Amino acid sequence: MTDSPIVISVDGRHGSDLSSSRPSRQDCSRALVRTGHHRDRDGQDGIDAAPPVNGGPGGLLVVELSESEQLESHLHAAVVRSDSWQQPVPAVDIPHYQDLLLSSAGGEGEDGLTGGDGQSGLPGIKGVAASRETDATDGTDGGNGGRSRMESLGKEVQEVREEMVMSGSNLWVTNTICQLELSPNKLDAVQECPWKLRLVSFDIEDENGDGIFEPGEHVIVRRIRISNIGGMPSPLKRIQLHVRPSKHFVPDHAVQLSIPPSIAPDTTITFEGVLRARINTPTDVSHAGKRFRKPGVRLSIAATLPWLNRTLPDFDFERSFDIQFPCAFSNTDNLASVHPGSCSSLTFAVMNFGNHAIGSEAKQSREIQIQLTVPAEHGTLSDDRTQILDEVILDMPVIGPKASESLSQALTFLPEVQAPLRLHVTLALYIADPSYGAADDASDRASDQGLILVHTIQLLLQISELYRYRAASEVLMVVNSKTPPERIVALRELIRRDLGMIADFWDVDLNGGLHINKDGRTENVLSMYDGKTVLLLGENFQFFTAKSRTIVEMCDSRAVRRSIAAGTSYLALGLAGEKACKTFFQRAVFDVPCPVADVGSDIPDSARFPNANVLAHALVQQKQNQNISTTMFMLPIRRRWYHVLGPSAKRQAESTSRRLRRRLPQSRCLVTTTQSTSQNSMEGGESAKTDHGQVLVLLGADRSAPLRATEKTRDRDNKLSAFEKYMIISSLTSKRRAHLIWSDATPVGGDFPFVTDAAICSLAADCVVDITIYAYSAFRMGSVDMPPATSPNFDRYCYVLKRTVQYLFHEQAECRKERGEGRYQYAGRCEANSVIEMNGNSL
Structure with a gap:
């Protein structure tokens, strides 16, 4: 339940009070009765009542509002001037839980009086109606007083104050707060729109002027533009400005700024002065591989009336910026796979995103350090003093604006490391804190307390076994830098312990592809394992600077098809359903397609046979000897004299296909014909022989070609499932x-x-x-x-x-x-x- 409001009233007097104070209005009802007159046959009307008295007009009230000096959290209302039939309360203190009601309403009019009774007529002659008594007419209502203006000024103390300052009444600024005039004579002259400030724009700058808003430095607000869109000047008192707090920055309350006083209506001003907010230092910079960046951080400012503890509306303008550090790692380069006992070089660059040069030797000195760490049990690093360490700190002298500088570091892997192994080399980038960077003392800038971590990356290196060919090996495992070491170990244990076989390991990243230099000539490593088993592990990997790919995209389909004919079995682990694997199988079964018209001239004489029987017999012998070097064969089309109208070329192709399918049931063959290219001509007086075309036979891999693939495993431990073990055994x-x-x-x-x-x-x-x-x-x-x-x-x-x-x-x-x-x-x-x-x- 809310308390009743405190009322300051200059209402007009009611009409009933005014009529009672007039002597002529007393006992006026007796004058309404007709007496002493001669009565005739007809009666007479009663006398009308006197008109009612209108209510008095509302008075003039001027109230001055200010903060109460005696009571805390009270609003003091003092009557400066009043003009009314009654004197209002001179001053009152309003608590925050009560409303203030200013009233200047006119008085109510007097109720209408009752008219006098009519005089009865004498008895009339029979047959003639007597006159009737006339009722008195009701009196008219009393008139209203002056129009009222503004009955309630708020709900609570803050709303009361805001209504007092922002209301549509006649308001002018004094040395205290404001005065409010309520007058029936001045209602038409009241301003409908008071002063109203709107934030137009402002500019933001970073503290050190490099164009980077980085954690630890201040965001500076300058050149604030404010417009008065109201109909009155703004207050003389100072209106405070401040940056709205956010989870990304904290306002600096030590720097204060106020809006200039008395801004004229329809005027926009730009004033100098600064507001500051300190950007918070993040806690998630240490996440490896990710450069810290918070895009689209919004900053806005607010205006506060300190005497009312209220903020002004229409301050919605915002500026957005990105929070980031001025430098980060870029363009890292290292070998994806290495072998135990080798030495490798790590190359990386540090990029400066700012407009100022940074570094220990820059004009505005700001120290940058790079820390490299490698597990001591796996490798070592060497510094400028040729010391063998597991941690090295490099200093960056200077990086120009919007530029990058590259560094390299030698890394040696211990020969006793057991491969396969995945190694992480950590690079951490540190930069001096902005506040330390602005210090004059160089020792303070170089102190460890002034360095903050801005970027961390981990370079992934795979330590793989160096390839060694063993004639007794029956399995070749083709791996890459992304193959989990646990999976390689599981495969090796299955082959060595359960199957009792020897396996060779080939890392395509370590060896630069699938080719090996043998006796001074380059040879495909797959050709060295004819009649054996090749396991292709299907993890996606990036081959040097090429795009991501799988191992089957690097295999030469001709070499694979030749090795399949020689009895080699292939199993692609984790590639079933992949488009690249499907393409690989298609190209391994048949040669790469080419136009038929371009084939005839490339077929040697040894691949041209007179008929299908001779071709089938030759292919059987070659398959038994596992020596098939040619896959395209040609047969001539012979037109018989009784095939004048028949399609002999098509029939001969179908006959060739049936003969090959029955004589070579294990083989895949594609049979087609070429169009007749020669014609009758006369050369030297002799007729040339007619060429009716040829039958082309493309020999593919056998129907039982050992090409298999499995789906990707979802085992997080990278263990071999029972199905994968079965598929590996079936690929033998x-x-x-x-x-x-x-x-x-x-x-x-x-x-x-x-x-x-x-x-x-x-x-x-x-x-x-x-x-x-x-x-x-x-x-x-x-x-x-x-x-x-x-x-x-x-x-x-x-x-x-x-x-x-x-x-x-x-x-x-x-x-x-x-x-x-x-x-x-x-x-x-x-x-x-x-x-x-x-x-x-x-x-």
């Missing part, structure tokens, strides 16, 4: 998997280890593919007996049932057969759709 050559199954080191019985089970399962799936393709080959003639290894027909079975033969006729299997062990079991007579049994496991 069929001969090696048969050895894992038949080896004496493999336990015999129903409880097979994971490696043996994976080898049996994967090899069984491959045998099913061989048998399925064999069922539709030209060699199938009903039931087929598996001939012994000494049979002349054994070679063709080795071609179409290559993996099945490698399993059944493995040397360890023959030894077990001679020993009569039950693990060697197979059906000697195989139908096209028959099932080969291996120790009870169906293929």
Whole structure:
């Protein structure tokens, strides 16, 4: 419940009070009755009442408002001048919880009087109506007094004060606060809009003038423009200006600034003076790799009436700026992969973003230091005094404005470091605090207390094994600088411990690609592992200055397809579904496409055959010898005399495709024709032979080409999942998997280890593919007996049932057969759709 307001009133008198004070108005009701007159037959009307008295007008009231000197948090209202029928209270103190009501309303008019009764008429003659008594008319209402102006001046003390200062009444400035005049005669002359200040603009500058607003220095506000859009001059008293506080900076209250007094209406002024705010020092500068920068920080100022403790509206103008340090690291350059015992150079630059030169030798000296740190157990750094340290501090003499300076540092890796290993070299950039930089004493500027951390980066280096070719190795692991060391170790343990094999390691970043200098000539490293397994690890990496890529984008498709024909198996770990991997597989299966019209002239004579049978026979021999150097072949189109109207070129191409598919069921072949390019002509009196075109055959990789890929693993520990282990085992050559199954080191019985089970399962799936393709080959003639290894027909079975033969006729299997062990079991007579049994496991 709110308290009733304090009222200062100069209201007019009511009409009833005015009428009661007049003697002529007393007992006037008796005069309204007619007496002493001769009554006639007709009655007479009553006498009308006297008109009512209007209420008195409101008076003049001039009130002066100021802060109370006796009571705290009270507003003092003093009546300076008044003109009314009653004297108002001369002064009053208003507490903050009460309202002030100034009233200058006119008095209420007098109520209307009742008219006199009419005189009754005498009895009339029969048949003639007597006159009726006339009712008295009601009196008119009393008139209102003068118009009232401004009934309430606020809700609470702050709003009361603001209404007093900002109201639309007749307001003028005095040496105290203000005076307010309420008068019925001056209502039309009251100003409808008081003074009103608006912030137009202001400028901001950094403290040291380099154009960088950095943590620790002050933002300076200058050249403030303010406009008076009201209808009266601004107050004579000073209106304080200050910077609004923010989480990014703190206003400097030691510097005060006020708006000039009495700004005329419709006037804009620009005044000098400064406001300052200190930018806070951030706490998240130490995040490695990220340059500290806070873009779009907004700064605004506010105007406060100190006598009312209120802020003015229309001060919404803002300036935005970026908080950052004047320098940062840029253009870092280092080798992504190194090997133990090597020495590498780290190159980096420090960029100056400001308009002033910085550094210990600059005109405005401001020290810059770079700290390099390397783990002592992995490497060492050398300083100018050739001392071997794990931490080096470099001093930057001078960096010009908007320029950069480069530095380099030698880094030596210890030879006893166990690869693979990921190494972090930390670079930290320090600069003198702006306040220390402005000091006159050089010793104060160089003190450690004046250095603050502005940027930190970590250079990532991969320590990989130096490549060493071993003839006994059966697996080549192709890694890069982004391959997690834990994943490399897991693969190495699987290959060495579980599979009992030797693996070579090739880091494309360390070796600069996939080529190796062998006996004075450059050779693709993949060609050195024919008939073995190549594991391609699929992490994205940046190859020197090139864009990010995967390892399959660096493989030569021709070299890969040649090695596939030689029996090499490829497994891309973590690349399934990638567009680059799909393109790699397509190009590894077939040569890069080219226009048919450009092919004919490039085919050598050794790749031109008279018909499809001769071509199929030659390809079978080459595949058995694993010596296929040519993939494009040409056959002539021979038009028969009875094919006058028939499309012999198309029919011959279809016939060639069917013959190759039946004779070479494992091969992929693309068959097409070229248009007839020669025509009848007469040269030397003889007719040239007609060329009807050619049939072109593009030979691709076998249908059972060992090209596999797995999806990316989501294991944060970079461990190998069971599926990845299975895929790695299935990517081994069929001969090696048969050895894992038949080896004496493999336990015999129903409880097979994971490696043996994976080898049996994967090899069984491959045998099913061989048998399925064999069922539709030209060699199938009903039931087929598996001939012994000494049979002349054994070679063709080795071609179409290559993996099945490698399993059944493995040397360890023959030894077990001679020993009569039950693990060697197979059906000697195989139908096209028959099932080969291996120790009870169906293929």
